[in-house]
Amino acid sequence: MKLSISSLLLTALLLGAGLQPALAQRGSKAAKNAAGATREAVLTSRSQPLFGGLSAVQAEQALGAATVDGLAGSFPSRAEASQFFSRKGYEYLAESQRDTAAYRFNLAWVLDPNNAEAYHGLGVVASANPTPEQSIELLEKGLALAPTNSSLLADLGTSYLIRYEQGKKKKDLKTGTELLQKATTQDATNAGAWQQLARAYYYQEQYAQAWDAVHKGQITSISSVDFSLIADLLTHLPDPQGKFK
Numbered sequence: 001m002k003l004s005i006s007s008l009l010l011t012a013l014l015l016g017a018g019l020q021p022a023l024a025q026r027g028s029k030a031a032k033n034a035a036g037a038t039r040e041a042v043l044t045s046r047s048q049p050l051f052g053g054l055s056a057v058q059a060e061q062a063l064g065a066a067t068v069d070g071l072a073g074s075f076p077s078r079a080e081a082s083q084f085f086s087r088k089g090y091e092y093l094a095e096s097q098r099d100t101a102a103y104r105f106n107l108a109w110v111l112d113p114n115n116a117e118a119y120h121g122l123g124v125v126a127s128a129n130p131t132p133e134q135s136i137e138l139l140e141k142g143l144a145l146a147p148t149n150s151s152l153l154a155d156l157g158t159s160y161l162i163r164y165e166q167g168k169k170k171k172d173l174k175t176g177t178e179l180l181q182k183a184t185t186q187d188a189t190n191a192g193a194w195q196q197l198a199r200a201y202y203y204q205e206q207y208a209q210a211w212d213a214v215h216k217g218q219i220t221s222i223s224s225v226d227f228s229l230i231a232d233l234l235t236h237l238p239d240p241q242g243k244f245k
Helices: 005-044 056-063 067-070 079-096 098-109 117-125 131-144 148-168 172-184 189-203 207-220 227-234
Strands: none
Touching: 056 067, 056 098, 067 079, 067 098, 079 098, 079 117, 098 117, 117 131, 117 148, 117 227, 131 148, 148 172, 148 189, 189 207, 189 227, 207 227
């Protein structure tokens, strides 16, 4: 006996109804497995910026609500907890504990994705990579949240100079120079920014301006002076102030 189209559809519907519980169960298991895999990724990538490329929502879900609530529980707000963890990150960086610092910055980011210092710190961590690409990406995210932060501007400008040194693209040199100029405008006592700006001018053969930047940085901190740059400058133009010979 041949089945009509309507009877075939009815049979399919009945069979489909019978499969729904099984499919739902499989879907639930798949979701649990996916969540477990994400949590495992967080644990194994804790020292990688942004937990290896997760979104803040994914990272928070993987860490678990209890963990995140525990991190924030001692503070009036998640934003203040985030600031605490970013400060701890810098302390660990100062002690050359890069992995521990990265994890603290990651926690700061999960607690408050609008904390510019979380991105800044992770950008500094990423600066240890062979190329500055990831560092630039992270620092740009931080700068978007804190566009007048002199330290952020300086670190991002320096990262562009590093990329210029590797690829010799004039666009990178131009961008790096502009960022470092903004950094020194925002904070004239940022000695490191002045020294990096001096190097940017040196690359453009603006030796008098390079010397001027060196001296402005020196006023604030003699330890910031890049003596390899001084040696390079002296081969092109004697120090106009006669301080370096």
